[in-house]
Amino acid sequence: MVGRFSEGSVSARYGRSFVKLVLVLTLVFLAFPVVMTFLSSFASDWSAVFPTGFVTFDHWSDVIYGTDIGADVAVGSSLAYSTGLALGGVIINLIVGVPIAYAIARYEFWGRDWVNVFAILPLAPGIILGIAFLRTYPDLSTSGIALIIGYSLLKAPYMVMAVQSSFQSMDLRxxxxxxxxxxxxxxxxxxxxxxxxxxxxxxxxxxxxxxLAAAEFNFSYIVYSRGTPPLAIFLYNNITNASFLNAAAAVSIFFLLIALVTISLQIIGNRGSFRRI
Incomplete structure (x- = not known):
């Protein structure tokens, strides 16, 4: 009894602190490279252990205007184009994915389990789907429509799973x-x-x-042929053909874009754009 009580006391006293410590260390480990990449984009040099020579916006200027790699398209055009492509994929996922998630959560029908499996499993890796598009729809694959359709197919499982979880927590009937x-x-x-x-x-x-659609590289790399590049291709060109600090600036722009979209969608939801009764 005494031994069990002592063990329980030790677990109660230090167990929660240990879990918190592990969570904090894990968060720091994962966030540290992102933070260092963002900070280094404002440094003039990184030849030592840490970046030095703060603060400069030359690397951001090189990426925004495409001067460092001789790009014909500035990051603004690529961001706008990729944002529209990813948004088109999300709209398709909403139109198709929400009813599918609702049907699976609400009704019992023959083949329901198979529909659920195919809805939440990825259709194919991006590179395989891209090759399939090129072989099956060679004319369509040279346009942005192929990118929109591909993004929606690749990311549909995430939409279905998220919405299905909400439906299953409700008494739909x-x-x-x-x-x-x-x-x-x-x-x-x-x-x-x-x-x-x-x-x-x-x-x-x-x-x-x-x-995920805005950052999709494999499918974009296979299907994209000419014109304004999707954001993933633009970042790839900057990372492979530019200095590390310019690559850090390109990646930082993507980080900020993701944060802006995420915060905007959360604000829209919290302000009651979806009115619940």
Missing amino acids: QLEESARSLGASWPRTFLTVIVPNAKTGIIAGSIISWT
């Missing part, structure tokens, strides 16, 4: 019956009752899908 008893049609019930109550999963799925 009771919500539907309550809305229908008040005279709402089924489409109105779905759009004004079911969807707003799943806004957490929808926003999370949108953030994940957009972020």
Whole structure:
């Protein structure tokens, strides 16, 4: 009894602190390279252990205007183009993925488990899907439409899983019956009752899908041929053809873009753009 009590006391006293320490060390380990990369983008030199010569915006200027690698397209055009492509993929995922997640969570039907498996499993790696597009749709693959479709196919599982989780935490039958008893049609019930109550999963799925689509390299590298490059290709050109500090500035721009989109979507959700009843 005494031994068990002592062990329990030690576990209660130091167990939580140990877990917190492990979490903090893990977070620091993962975040440190990102922080150092961002800080180094404002340094003039990094030949020693740490970057030196703060603060300069020359590397950011080189990336923004494409002067360091002789790029024909500035980062602003690439960001806008890639943002639109990723957004198009997210819209397709919303139109297709949300109803699929709802059907899986709400109804029992033949083949439901198979639909669930195919909905949440990645269709194919980006490089394989890109080669398939080139072989099957050679004309379509040279346009941005192929990138949008490819992004949506590759990231659809993340949208379905996030939204399905929200649907499964709700009593869908009771919500539907309550809305229908008040005279709402089924489409109105779905759009004004079911969807707003799943806004957490929808926003999370949108953030994940957009972020991964904007950073998708394998599919973009195979399919992209000419014109304004997607962001992943632009970053690749900067990283491979520029100095390390300019590469750090290019990556930092992507970090800021991801943070801006994530915060914007969270603000939209918190302000009640999806009105729940």
